[in-house]
Amino acid sequence: MSSLPQRMLVAIRSLWSRRHGAGGRPTAVLREAEARFGQLFEQAAVGVAHVDAGQGRLLQVNRRFCDIVGYTAQELRQMQALDMLHADEVEGDKELMRRMAVGELKELHLERRLRCKSGELVWVDIHVCVLSEGEEGVRLLSLVQDASDRYLLRQLRSDGVRHLRSVIQRLPLGLAMVETGGRFAYWNDEFLRLAGHGSRWPSMDWQSWWGAMEGDPQKVQRMQRRLEAERSRPRSEDPTAGALKPEEYELRGRDGVRRCIMVGGLLLDEGCLLILQDQSQYKLAEEEIHRLAFYDPLTGLPNRRLLVDRLQQCLGSSRRRLRCGAVLLLDADNFKSLNDSLGLEKGDALLRQIGQRLVQLWGETVTISRYGGDDFVMLFEDLGADSVQAAAHLEGEIQRMRAALREPFSVVGQSCRVTFSVGINIFGDQDMGSDEVLRGAEMAMYQAKGQGRNTLQFFDPELQAVLRARTAMEQEMHEGLAQSQFVLHYQPQVERGRIVGAEGLLRWKHPRRGFISPNAFIPLAEETGLIQPLGEWVLNEACRQLQAWSRLPQMQEMVLAVNVSARQFHMDQFVDQVLQAMNAHGVNPYRLKLELTESLLLSDMDDTAAKMAQLKAYGVGFALDDFGTGYSSLVYLKRLPLDQLKIDSSFVRDVLSDANDAAIARTIVALGTSLGLQVMAEGVETEAQRRFLEVHQCHAWQGFLSSPPVPVERFEALVQLAAQQPMPQTWGRSQDLGGVQ
Ligand code: C2E
Ligand code: MG
Numbered sequence: 001m002s003s004l005p006q007r008m009l010v011a012i013r014s015l016w017s018r019r020h021g022a023g024g025r026p027t028a029v030l031r032e033a034e035a036r037f038g039q040l041f042e043q044a045a046v047g048v049a050h051v052d053a054g055q056g057r058l059l060q061v062n063r064r065f066c067d068i069v070g071y072t073a074q075e076l077r078q079m080q081a082l083d084m085l086h087a088d089e090v091e092g093d094k095e096l097m098r099r100m101a102v103g104e105l106k107e108l109h110l111e112r113r114l115r116c117k118s119g120e121l122v123w124v125d126i127h128v129c130v131l132s133e134g135e136e137g138v139r140l141l142s143l144v145q146d147a148s149d150r151y152l153l154r155q156l157r158s159d160g161v162r163h164l165r166s167v168i169q170r171l172p173l174g175l176a177m178v179e180t181g182g183r184f185a186y187w188n189d190e191f192l193r194l195a196g197h198g199s200r201w202p203s204m205d206w207q208s209w210w211g212a213m214e215g216d217p218q219k220v221q222r223m224q225r226r227l228e229a230e231r232s233r234p235r236s237e238d239p240t241a242g243a244l245k246p247e248e249y250e251l252r253g254r255d256g257v258r259r260c261i262m263v264g265g266l267l268l269d270e271g272c273l274l275i276l277q278d279q280s281q282y283k284l285a286e287e288e289i290h291r292l293a294f295y296d297p298l299t300g301l302p303n304r305r306l307l308v309d310r311l312q313q314c315l316g317s318s319r320r321r322l323r324c325g326a327v328l329l330l331d332a333d334n335f336k337s338l339n340d341s342l343g344l345e346k347g348d349a350l351l352r353q354i355g356q357r358l359v360q361l362w363g364e365t366v367t368i369s370r371y372g373g374d375d376f377v378m379l380f381e382d383l384g385a386d387s388v389q390a391a392a393h394l395e396g397e398i399q400r401m402r403a404a405l406r407e408p409f410s411v412v413g414q415s416c417r418v419t420f421s422v423g424i425n426i427f428g429d430q431d432m433g434s435d436e437v438l439r440g441a442e443m444a445m446y447q448a449k450g451q452g453r454n455t456l457q458f459f460d461p462e463l464q465a466v467l468r469a470r471t472a473m474e475q476e477m478h479e480g481l482a483q484s485q486f487v488l489h490y491q492p493q494v495e496r497g498r499i500v501g502a503e504g505l506l507r508w509k510h511p512r513r514g515f516i517s518p519n520a521f522i523p524l525a526e527e528t529g530l531i532q533p534l535g536e537w538v539l540n541e542a543c544r545q546l547q548a549w550s551r552l553p554q555m556q557e558m559v560l561a562v563n564v565s566a567r568q569f570h571m572d573q574f575v576d577q578v579l580q581a582m583n584a585h586g587v588n589p590y591r592l593k594l595e596l597t598e599s600l601l602l603s604d605m606d607d608t609a610a611k612m613a614q615l616k617a618y619g620v621g622f623a624l625d626d627f628g629t630g631y632s633s634l635v636y637l638k639r640l641p642l643d644q645l646k647i648d649s650s651f652v653r654d655v656l657s658d659a660n661d662a663a664i665a666r667t668i669v670a671l672g673t674s675l676g677l678q679v680m681a682e683g684v685e686t687e688a689q690r691r692f693l694e695v696h697q698c699h700a701w702q703g704f705l706s707s708p709p710v711p712v713e714r715f716e717a718l719v720q721l722a723a724q725q726p727m728p729q730t731w732g733r734s735q736d737l738g739g740v741q
């Protein structure tokens with residue numbers, strides 16, 4: 001009983017009882033009590049009201065009471081005590097008043113809103129007690145204290161807390177407060193969703209909850225240990241102490257679903273704030289990314305990347321453990337024509353079925369991958385230490401596979417049979433890369449195809465040696481380019497007895513093996529993509545040479561032809577490459593001629609036509625090399641801006657002895673001439689061949705008869721010589737010109 005209203009109540013009561021205890025006689029004591037009561041009543045810093053409990057009327061109010069509610073004392077005396085209450089509270093308070101009136105309640109403490117005369121509501125604290133119980137009924141004394149400020153403060157605080165709570169509720173994190181004793185004191189909705197556990201929860205304590213969520217007892221203990229370790233770290237010394245680093249767990253929620261959840265926490269004085277973060281979406285996204293990156297969308301089988309990954313691991317472990325493994329490449333025979341006749345959709349369905357049969361056969365024991373197109377590659381691991389036994393075992397497996405694939409496939413109601421060629425490469429403790437192993441299987445598969453399809457072929461060591469040599473050569477070519485080991489040799493191109501230009505032919509001056517013929521390295525450069533830098537080098541070198549010739553009077557008119565391979569030509573940047581080379585050396589485009597092959601023209605007619613037209617517009621010339629050896633088609637002869645046809649040397653060689661070759665050579669000349677193209681014969685070695693061609697209106701030629709391809713200074717000397725002595729037979733045949741023929 002220490003607050004101000006309560007102390008006042010005591011004082012007023014005692015004064016009142018003294019006043020009434022005097023029995024109505026006006027004694028000095030009574031007067032003094034009267035006076036003090038009046039003073040206290042009137043001057044009190046709290047509102048005081050004297051109320052008739054039975055009738056609910058206000059009998060007397062002090063000044064402060066009037067101030068609080070804004071009515072005069074007179075007005076208030078006309079009112080009921082409950083008139084000023086907020087409508088929500090009238091009924092309840094009527095009942096309280098009744099109970100006080102019948103003596104059931106002696107004292108009350110209420111927090112109420114009173115409606116002031118102005119209509120505003122004011123929050124007040126009300127202390128009510130029974131002042132007297134006599135014939136006139138029960139009289140109450142109410143002390144009323146303005147509590148607006150305090151209420152406002154409380155309101156602000158509770159708004160803040162409510163706001164914070166609603167934020168916490170909506171956080172995408174599961175939060176729960178676990179008291180030191182293990183009881184859950186608070187949790188948000190996300191926590192319930194992720195980790196609410198059956199109907200027993202949240203009455204569960206922390207330990208049983210964690211045990212129910214994480215089935216693995218070891219992990220349960222691990223979390224316990226982490227918590228204890230964290231608790232024992234002195235927080236004053238280490239600012240990170242008290243924070244449980246998030247760790248991934250697979251927890252089972254009350255819906256029975258296992259979810260991947262990051263569990264972290266913060267140790268606080270009052271317990272631990274658990275923080276759960278659902279990783280399921282990330283996991284799903286991660287799995288999807290993994291699926292897209294490592295699986296073939298058509299068959300759902302591992303793709304080439306995953307295969308290579310597993311093969312690399314397998315090669316490592318085979319080497320360490322001296323075990324054999326094998327790669328088996330399965331290629332559907334004639335799939336292209338099957339695909340063409342069935343249509344793409346059915347072709348896809350067929351590939352899916354092949355994949356399914358392979359999976360039925362080996363399941364998870366073998367990595368079955370779709371390698372690309374109609375190729376499937378199987379990786380067999382751990383086939384024992386002996387390669388012969390491994391091969392025998394594989395043959396058995398292949399018999400089983402053959403049997404499984406022999407049954408006709410039913411593709412959208414259509415039955416079809418497929419045969420397969422199989423290439424196998426067994427590996428063991430040798431130091432081989434995945435590339436080499438796969439290439440070996442590929443070579444074996446092509447050998448199998450060469451042997452009449454539907455056969456199987458093991459990759460043999462001889463092939464392997466070839467493969468190794470190719471790999472070494474690829475590496476050496478890289479080095480050769482960097483160390484300027486490549487040069488151009490020049491073979492004269494003759495027209496009506498005059499050297500009008502040259503064909504630049506690439507030579508590799510290998511530091512150990514001497515000059516290497518382009519036939520030995522161009523195909524490999526094409527396969528490996530090295531043709532791109534190599535071709536670019538040739539173009540630049542040719543342009544540099546043309547520029548140098550432009551300053552020599554006898555060389556100024558020379559046209560230089562260079563060979564362009566298909567892969568180089570079809571690169572996006574090819575046209576730019578040529579233009580840049582010409583620009584860099586300030587070359588007259590009419591002096592440059594590009595020799596293309598028929599196969600190049602065939603592969604993408606539109607791209608070819610567009611690129612040729614672009615360069616032609618600058619003046620660059622085009623020759624069609626090795627004409628007659630490819631799938632000649634008159635269509636592209638007409639459509640493409642060609643200047644020259646080169647009769648392949650194979651027809652020229654026997655032009656005098658083979659009537660067919662002679663006829664072909666004559667036809668090519670007639671065809672070229674009728675299309676307005678110049679015709680040049682390649683590989684002219686004898687005067688008789690030259691004369692035959694001349695008789696048949698082919699006046700341009702190239703061949704050993706004039707000179708083999710030679711270094712530039714020899715070529716320049718030859719041009720000089722030819723200017724004085726128009727007798728091709730004598731131009732350089734007696735000298736060793738040092739070229740590769
Ligand atoms: P190609 O363009 O048809 O070049 C003609 C080939 O015939 C040259 O072989 C040349 O030395 C040879 N030859 C010239 N006259 C005679 C002769 O009278 N009799 C015989 N039997 N052969 C003769 P080479 O230099 O070994 O070039 C072979 C092929 O390599 C070229 O055939 C060309 O397709 C390719 N090649 C050469 N240089 C390059 C290049 O810079 N880039 C590209 N992509 N390919 C090139
Ligand atoms: Mg050529």
Ligand code: MG
Nearest residue numbers: 625626646682
């Ligand atoms: Mg040729």
